[in-house]
Amino acid sequence: MAERPDSPNAGNPETPEIEIPEEQLPHHVSTRKKRKKGVGGEDMQLQMTSMIDVVFLLLIYFVITANFTIDEGALLATMPGNSAQDRPEDQLDPPTNIDLTSADDGVTYAILVNGQRIDNATDLATYMKGRVSGGQMAIDDVVQIKPQGVVRWQHVVNVFNACVSAELENVGFAP
Amino acid sequence: MSQVTRRGPVEPKLNITTLIDVVFLLIVFFMLVMNIVTDENPPIQLPDLDNPLVYPPEGERRVTINIIPEAEFEDELGPGKSEIEVLSRPGQAEFVQIGQHNKWKIGEEEAMVEFREFTKKMIRARMMGPEQPPIIQLRVDAAVYYAQVLPVMTNLQLAMAEELGGDLAAATPVHLVAYQGDD
Numbered sequence: 001m002a003e004r005p006d007s008p009n010a011g012n013p014e015t016p017e018i019e020i021p022e023e024q025l026p027h028h029v030s031t032r033k034k035r036k037k038g039v040g041g042e043d044m045q046l047q048m049t050s051m052i053d054v055v056f057l058l059l060i061y062f063v064i065t066a067n068f069t070i071d072e073g074a075l076l077a078t079m080p081g082n083s084a085q086d087r088p089e090d091q092l093d094p095p096t097n098i099d100l101t102s103a104d105d106g107v108t109y110a111i112l113v114n115g116q117r118i119d120n121a122t123d124l125a126t127y128m129k130g131r132v133s134g135g136q137m138a139i140d141d142v143v144q145i146k147p148q149g150v151v152r153w154q155h156v157v158n159v160f161n162a163c164v165s166a167e168l169e170n171v172g173f174a175p
Numbered sequence: 176m177s178q179v180t181r182r183g184p185v186e187p188k189l190n191i192t193t194l195i196d197v198v199f200l201l202i203v204f205f206m207l208v209m210n211i212v213t214d215e216n217p218p219i220q221l222p223d224l225d226n227p228l229v230y231p232p233e234g235e236r237r238v239t240i241n242i243i244p245e246a247e248f249e250d251e252l253g254p255g256k257s258e259i260e261v262l263s264r265p266g267q268a269e270f271v272q273i274g275q276h277n278k279w280k281i282g283e284e285e286a287m288v289e290f291r292e293f294t295k296k297m298i299r300a301r302m303m304g305p306e307q308p309p310i311i312q313l314r315v316d317a318a319v320y321y322a323q324v325l326p327v328m329t330n331l332q333l334a335m336a337e338e339l340g341g342d343l344a345a346a347t348p349v350h351l352v353a354y355q356g357d358d
Contacts, residue, residue, distance in 0.1 A: 050192040073229025074350030079332035149322030157222040
């Protein structure tokens, strides 16, 4: 079987080529052409149907997952009533109070840092940074945010974020 | 099945295409199952900060506490909306829920006790290790009044202190969820 040059195994890499005697091969026909006729050559077609199947699956997967990832992030905060804030040594230094008040429209709000009025969160961040670098307060001083009941959560988190961006470490909410 | 024909033995072949098909199906299935975690986040309009320093919290196991507003947001939710549009909605909260579980009315004494008990159960169930509490997230709609959030925060702190003990509870921060900036 192996002596036949056009046997189905002629193109198979597993069959060593030495088994076909050189003199039996016509010189003008290349082995490459022979391989095309073999069984292996017929299988080289791409199976489009199953590939499309897979591609559609991937498409559906990405369409579904795209809705999941809304760009959310988080800020670390301690909750009011935390025992760490009630320690007597913290009571020695009076905390920096940040009061938040809101106008009736619910959109505008005011920040009062120990009585000093500041317009918005961006200004608060610069003000607190200035206080820290000016030596008026240390980074680990207790800062308490005291919002009025009608202040929107948007402003509360914004003020908290401003304190964090001033690299203050002990920011919390007043109980 | 290998058959011997006149042309020699037929080679058995693995049909890789269908195998890949099935494997991809399994991958998609498992990825979707993993993403059930994100189902704990009902759609709300989160705070959009001026210069956000937020980052995605790390850790597999989470307890997410959501405060849902009374007024639903008509438009599609997301960052980059005008503050007036977001904050002109009424600031009353509809209810608080943990993931998508239960709905507790904020301010009702009985509901708050139930909320506290359920929070303790969730923390216990999702501990990441003996001294490793899960990531506790607080997702509140931007328009909600602080007066509505405060009782939830106080009860959450109580639940943490009762479940984890004072020192561990004090060392465990709560993650306030907001939109990430574009940067």
